[in-house]
Amino acid sequence: GHFSWTIKAFLGCPSLRPHPSSGLKPKHTSIAFLKTHKTASTTVQNILFRFAERHNVTVALPVQACDHQFCYPRPFSARFVHPHTVPARIVTSHMRFNGSELRRVLPADALYVTILREPAAMFESLFSYYNQYCLSFKRVPNGSLETFLDAPWRYYRPEEKDSMFAHNTLTFDLGGEKDHTPTDEAYVRGLVRDVERDFSLVMIAEHFDESLVLLRHLLSWDLEDILYVKLNMRGPGSRRSLAAGLPARIRAWNLLDAQLYDHFNASLWRRLAELGAACVGREVRLLRQARDRLVRGCFGGRLPQLRLAAQISNKELRPWQPSAGVDIVGYDLPPNATRPGAVPQEVCLKLIMPEVQYSRRLLRIQSLRYRRNYPMRPPPPLRPALARHRLPVGSFRNFLGHTLTQRPAGSQNRAGRLARFSRRQLS
Ligand SMILES: Nc1ncnc2c1ncn2[C@@H]1O[C@H](COP(=O)(O)OS(=O)(=O)O)[C@@H](OP(=O)(O)O)[C@H]1O
Numbered sequence: 409g410h411f412s413w414t415i416k417a418f419l420g421c422p423s424l425r426p427h428p429s430s431g432l433k434p435k436h437t438s439i440a441f442l443k444t445h446k447t448a449s450t451t452v453q454n455i456l457f458r459f460a461e462r463h464n465v466t467v468a469l470p471v472q473a474c475d476h477q478f479c480y481p482r483p484f485s486a487r488f489v490h491p492h493t494v495p496a497r498i499v500t501s502h503m504r505f506n507g508s509e510l511r512r513v514l515p516a517d518a519l520y521v522t523i524l525r526e527p528a529a530m531f532e533s534l535f536s537y538y539n540q541y542c543l544s545f546k547r548v549p550n551g552s553l554e555t556f557l558d559a560p561w562r563y564y565r566p567e568e569k570d571s572m573f574a575h576n577t578l579t580f581d582l583g584g585e586k587d588h589t590p591t592d593e594a595y596v597r598g599l600v601r602d603v604e605r606d607f608s609l610v611m612i613a614e615h616f617d618e619s620l621v622l623l624r625h626l627l628s629w630d631l632e633d634i635l636y637v638k639l640n641m642r643g644p645g646s647r648r649s650l651a652a653g654l655p656a657r658i659r660a661w662n663l664l665d666a667q668l669y670d671h672f673n674a675s676l677w678r679r680l681a682e683l684g685a686a687c688v689g690r691e692v693r694l695l696r697q698a699r700d701r702l703v704r705g706c707f708g709g710r711l712p713q714l715r716l717a718a719q720i721s722n723k724e725l726r727p728w729q730p731s732a733g734v735d736i737v738g739y740d741l742p743p744n745a746t747r748p749g750a751v752p753q754e755v756c757l758k759l760i761m762p763e764v765q766y767s768r769r770l771l772r773i774q775s776l777r778y779r780r781n782y783p784m785r786p787p788p789p790l791r792p793a794l795a796r797h798r799l800p801v802g803s804f805r806n807f808l809g810h811t812l813t814q815r816p817a818g819s820q821n822r823a824g825r826l827a828r829f830s831r832r833q834l835s
Pocket residue numbers: 444445446447448449450451529533613614616637638639640641642643
């Protein structure tokens with residue numbers, strides 16, 4: 409198992425050779441993963457959540473008022489972190505990047521990682537996923553992507569709620585200005601420079617397994633630490649293929665994102681070349697073999713059939729559905745699957761657990777740990793749930809004594825809506 413894989417991986421992977429004196433390099437456990445939107449980031453988050461649980465590493469999670477995201481789309485603030493989840497070594501929930509605030513939360517040796525996706529595929533996913541929330545999309549006749557792209561400025565309002573899902577979402581998530589003139593070369597150069605300064609690795613969704621190999625090397629992790637199954641996919645009925653010419657128009661509309669993507673896609677391939685094609689090829693193969701073994705051990709064969717949320721009997725496994733118009737599919741754990749590899753059921757459950765449920769699970773576990781470790785500390789004050797947005801603008805104090813101001817009803821973000829939806833869906 410593990411030993412033979414490690415030996416195999418050394419062949420052709422120079423940077424994985426053991427340290428001459430002290431054996432294998434210790435695993436790096438301090439990581440900030442900027443969870444960008446519609447980029448396969450839930451799958452990466454699930455890898456990090458499972459790693460954190462296995463290695464007893466604390467994950468910073470949002471205060472209840474932010475729901476399971478760090479009050480996105482507001483820029484990240486240390487005040488958004490739940491007091492039971494500090495001091496933390498991992499951060500991975502959705503946020504708008506704010507490096508100086510993140511550095512207040514994480515140790516100085518934290519490594520920063522994010523993921524980008526090809527802009528046309530990403531925008532098609534955003535357009536479908538947020539078709540009812542993002543008003544720029546909602547007001548398009550017949551929900552037609554082509555119509556939107558014919559005259560984006562007719563439908564897009566930069567200052568409006570959820571507008572960040574309709575224009576240069578990657579740039580926005582990274583903390584940049586989504587509406588900046590995309591032909592301003594100095595601005596784009598500055599954006600790229602900032603991302604290169606802050607992030608040790610920028611993964612690319614189209615080359616997910618290769619990106620994971622780089623991640624594993626960066627963090628000195630084992631193969632077991634990067635096994636995954638794909639999460640948060642749309643069902644085939646909700647996807648559409650893009651007619652010829654459409655990808656170019658999407659890129660033109662999201663030109664800041666397109667330039668970021670091109671730059672970091674090229675860097676990814678340079679880094680893979682440095683590691684060596686033989687090493688990368690071997691590791692990707694070993695990763696896929698190990699994943700197949702785990703899937704067989706969990707589900708008795710292939711992955712269980714993808715299911716619509718309503719068809720998933722275990723509520724802990726139902727992915728959040730953004731609206732009636734789009735199907736996000738998930739998996740059910742077969743109740744009496746024969747698990748030939750004797751993989752414990754809980755391992756399998758966590759492998760396919762959606763973001764909202766896993767975030768809650770970790771918060772529960774970490775809160776218990778916190779109370780055990782600090783029984784004398786007063787609990788943080790109770791606060792109204794963000795879901796009740798109809799309340800007048802309100803505020804409460806969090807553990808640092810800062811005041812968090814609730815957003816007014818008209819500006820509720822996806823987190824608030826999600827709280828409402830997931831409660832309905834999960835109750
Ligand atoms: N491993 C892997 N490789 C490539 N693509 C993957 C992978 N895992 C998930 N996906 C696709 O990523 C999309 C979901 O992205 P996110 O999880 O980041 O979405 S979210 O913003 O958190 O809702 C969603 O894309 P669409 O199906 O096109 O919507 C998933 O299918």
